[in-house]
Amino acid sequence: MKFAAINAELTPLCPRHLQPMNRVDIYVSADGQSAMVHTPAYKCAVEGCTVYYEAYDGYHERPEGAVKPVPPAHYCRDHKLAMYVTTHALKGSVKHYKCPHVGCSQLETVRQAAAAS
Ligand SMILES: [Zn+2]
Ligand SMILES: [Zn+2]
Numbered sequence: 001m002k003f004a005a006i007n008a009e010l011t012p013l014c015p016r017h018l019q020p021m022n023r024v025d026i027y028v029s030a031d032g033q034s035a036m037v038h039t040p041a042y043k044c045a046v047e048g049c050t051v052y053y054e055a056y057d058g059y060h061e062r063p064e065g066a067v068k069p070v071p072p073a074h075y076c077r078d079h080k081l082a083m084y085v086t087t088h089a090l091k092g093s094v095k096h097y098k099c100p101h102v103g104c105s106q107l108e109t110v111r112q113a114a115a116a117s
Helices: none
Strands: 023-028 036-045 052-056 058-061 085-089 096-099 107-111
Touching: 023 052
Parallel strands: none
Antiparallel strands: 023 036, 036 052, 052 058, 085 096, 096 107
């Protein structure tokens, strides 16, 4: 298996706060058995927010080491990597997701469903 070439300097936004996230290191084991390897991740800078972003797991929370996805997840069709929020409009009701792979220009625009009235 070839590791994906993930851009080392991503600037993901927290999907809840639309704020820049801080670079952190988390430790993961590919299959839960093998050695833990550290992987670059990002954590929301807003106090009390526990949302992380990582290129394979996407947006998630990590209660006691578990990985709890924060929906919705969008994956790049070409690289099978979790896309991150790069920009937004209309107070976050339109979000632009980008693939973390180096050189990938895949973008996805997601509009929040309008509230039923
Ligand atoms: Zn947040
Ligand atoms: Zn891609």
